[in-house]
Amino acid sequence: MEKRGPISAERIAGVAFGETLPVHRSLWIDAARRFARNWIAMIGLTLVLGLIGLAILAPVVQRHDYRVQNLAHTSEGPSWTYWFGTDQLGRDQWSRVVNGARISLCVGIMSQLLTAVIGMVVGGLAGLNRWMDNLLMRFTDIAYSFPDLLMMILLLAAFGSGLLLFGSVPVTMILAISLVWWPTIARLVRGQMLSLQQRDFTLAARATGASQWQIVWTHLLPNTLGPVIVTITFGIPRAIFAEAALSFIGLGIPPPSPSWGTLVNDGFRFISAAPHLVVTSTLAIAVTMMSFTFIGDGLRDAFDPWAR
Amino acid sequence: MFLYTSRRLLGMIPVLFFIAVVTFALMHAVPGGPWDREKPLPPQALAKVEAKYGLDKPVFAPSWRVWEPEFWRELTDTQFASYIADAVRGDLGVSYRQLNRPVADILLDGIRISATLGLMALVLSTSAGMVLGTLSALRQNSWLDYICVAFVTFGVCVPNFVLGLLLMVLFTVHLHWLPSSGWTDPTTFVFLSIPSNCKQMVMPVIALSVFPTAYIARVARASLLDVLQQDYMRTARAKGLTQQVIVMRHMMRNGLIPILTVLGPVAASLVTGSFIIEHLFAIPGIGRQFVYSIFARDYGVIMGTTLFYAVVVTVANLIVDLTYVLVDPRIRS
Numbered sequence: 001m002e003k004r005g006p007i008s009a010e011r012i013a014g015v016a017f018g019e020t021l022p023v024h025r026s027l028w029i030d031a032a033r034r035f036a037r038n039w040i041a042m043i044g045l046t047l048v049l050g051l052i053g054l055a056i057l058a059p060v061v062q063r064h065d066y067r068v069q070n071l072a073h074t075s076e077g078p079s080w081t082y083w084f085g086t087d088q089l090g091r092d093q094w095s096r097v098v099n100g101a102r103i104s105l106c107v108g109i110m111s112q113l114l115t116a117v118i119g120m121v122v123g124g125l126a127g128l129n130r131w132m133d134n135l136l137m138r139f140t141d142i143a144y145s146f147p148d149l150l151m152m153i154l155l156l157a158a159f160g161s162g163l164l165l166f167g168s169v170p171v172t173m174i175l176a177i178s179l180v181w182w183p184t185i186a187r188l189v190r191g192q193m194l195s196l197q198q199r200d201f202t203l204a205a206r207a208t209g210a211s212q213w214q215i216v217w218t219h220l221l222p223n224t225l226g227p228v229i230v231t232i233t234f235g236i237p238r239a240i241f242a243e244a245a246l247s248f249i250g251l252g253i254p255p256p257s258p259s260w261g262t263l264v265n266d267g268f269r270f271i272s273a274a275p276h277l278v279v280t281s282t283l284a285i286a287v288t289m290m291s292f293t294f295i296g297d298g299l300r301d302a303f304d305p306w307a308r
Numbered sequence: 309m310f311l312y313t314s315r316r317l318l319g320m321i322p323v324l325f326f327i328a329v330v331t332f333a334l335m336h337a338v339p340g341g342p343w344d345r346e347k348p349l350p351p352q353a354l355a356k357v358e359a360k361y362g363l364d365k366p367v368f369a370p371s372w373r374v375w376e377p378e379f380w381r382e383l384t385d386t387q388f389a390s391y392i393a394d395a396v397r398g399d400l401g402v403s404y405r406q407l408n409r410p411v412a413d414i415l416l417d418g419i420r421i422s423a424t425l426g427l428m429a430l431v432l433s434t435s436a437g438m439v440l441g442t443l444s445a446l447r448q449n450s451w452l453d454y455i456c457v458a459f460v461t462f463g464v465c466v467p468n469f470v471l472g473l474l475l476m477v478l479f480t481v482h483l484h485w486l487p488s489s490g491w492t493d494p495t496t497f498v499f500l501s502i503p504s505n506c507k508q509m510v511m512p513v514i515a516l517s518v519f520p521t522a523y524i525a526r527v528a529r530a531s532l533l534d535v536l537q538q539d540y541m542r543t544a545r546a547k548g549l550t551q552q553v554i555v556m557r558h559m560m561r562n563g564l565i566p567i568l569t570v571l572g573p574v575a576a577s578l579v580t581g582s583f584i585i586e587h588l589f590a591i592p593g594i595g596r597q598f599v600y601s602i603f604a605r606d607y608g609v610i611m612g613t614t615l616f617y618a619v620v621v622t623v624a625n626l627i628v629d630l631t632y633v634l635v636d637p638r639i640r641s
Binding site: 146149151155237264272286 | 476598
């Protein structure tokens with residue numbers, strides 16, 4: 001729907017002098033403009049892009065091989081050679097943090113994409129079909145009341161978490177997170193679908209003879225995507241937190257691979273001898289979670305400027 | 309209202325049953341058993357122990373052959389069926405790892421400690437959050453407001469264990485002010501345990517409180533700013549009421565309703581304890597019991613803690629829905 005700002009004297013004058021009215025802008029371009037004007041969100045976006053860059057370029061920006069132990073320099077504090085210091089085995093902490101970014105960002109982003117896919121399929125089917133609604137939502141409500149971190153712990157304990165595809169995609173961790181979190185998205189999508197079908201533009205489309213598939217494709221899906229994107233953006237920092245928490249208690253990524261949770265766990269054992277290990281790895285987690293939350297706030301305001 | 313509540317309570321039964329099924333299946337899928345030791349037990353001894361605790365019976369069903377009458381006769385003699393039958397009568401079984409201590413006892417001990425920490429964090433975060441939110445709404449766009457907004461912005465996105473670890477580095481490693489771990493006298497409850505644990509409590513309570521404080525402050529600020537723009541506020545001011553009466557009678561009463569609704573989940577998550585904070589500060593609460601029981605394959609404790617969490621979560625959701633109905637009569641129909 002086209003939204004026009006308040007009618008000001010200038011605009012009336014503009015119309016009077018033959019100026020054209022502002023061109024129709026789509027929901028997405030509108031949202032993108034509002035997002036670009038939000039400086040906190042832009043800081044978040046810059047930081048996230050920087051982090052993704054560091055993660056991709058990890059083999060280039062690492063200053064030492066993250067696996068190589070140097071027993072002459074164990075538990076050293078930050079210095080010019082070792083930016084973040086070294087761990088108890090003399091491995092360069094900066095290189096470990098940068099390589100850990102790969103695993104942690106993978107968990108965050110991929111688990112949320114998978115969550116969104118499962119949630120949208122289930123929620124979409126439930127929102128479009130009465131019969132499916134009864135069946136799927138019963139199931140979703142039950143899955144929704146599972147205590148989430150507890151279920152992840154059980155899933156990881158049962159199926160193990162050691163499987164790393166391509167060295168940085170912890171498959172079971174991603175599956176465990178998505179299997180526990182999809183009901184949130186499913187409920188959101190179902191609610192959106194149900195309310196969008198009552199809106200005037202859907203009714204108008206139906207009246208002009210649009211097929212169900214056309215309505216879903218042009219009206220329901222694009223209008224549902226906004227809230228879903230906002231929710232999964234907030235889900236990314238929560239997934240990174242979940243990975244760190246699970247690895248911290250010893251159920252996550254196994255030690256040689258440097259996920260951030262594993263780094264915190266390693267550092268915690270030497271917290272009095274080498275506190276810089278805990279500080280650097282926790283700050284990496286905190287900064288990442290903060291950047292994604294800033295983006296999420298920005299996206300929420302951009303898609304729904306009238307919400308508080 | 310009564311009908312609605314009882315229907316919701318009845319609806320909890322299938323949910324809890326389903327959670328019990330999934331948990332039971334998952335924990336038996338975890339490789340290993342409760343009697344795995346460095347030196348394995350001799351097979352005869354293992355068989356005897358398993359028979360004693362009924363672990364030699366089938367987990368869910370005797371076989372896949374549903375059509376045989378034996379299947380249905382033996383269905384009641386499985387591990388799951390006997391667990392449910394006992395649990396319904398209030399018997400949660402015994403721990404295999406802690407010298408046959410009843411699971412209910414272990415849970416109670418854990419809950420006592422977790423609830424103590426959680427209640428203190430709840431009191432702290434509710435009061436601090438409401439004060440911060442109110443101050444920043446009353447003095448919108450002042451330096452005070454900016455400090456509050458900055459605190460809220462950072463507070464909602466710093467995870468509690470990151471904060472706990474950083475506090476530990478500062479106060480234990482560098483300043484040597486506070487002990488990093490431990491909990492003395494686990495038998496006293498809530499505020500009685502403050503004298504013996506006051507130093508151990510400081511860091512976990514702060515680490516637990518920062519997120520809810522920021523969250524409550526954000527909700528309070530937004531809702532009070534909304535109330536400030538309402539017509540009845542202008543009317544109250546026009547009537548010549550004092551600022552004090554306006555704030556207390558008109559603003560707070562209406563503006564704090566949204567806080568009531570967020571308090572439910574916040575209270576549930578705090579009182580049930582955070583296993584990560586308990587793990588970090590070595591506090592023997594219910595969260596740590598759960599993690600230990602998984603590593604120890606202590607089936608009774610795993611089931612007990614999971615079901616306890618599930619009950620708390622569902623009851624908290626129910627209370628939230630009921631508060632919505634209570635504070636907003638429009639939903640009542």
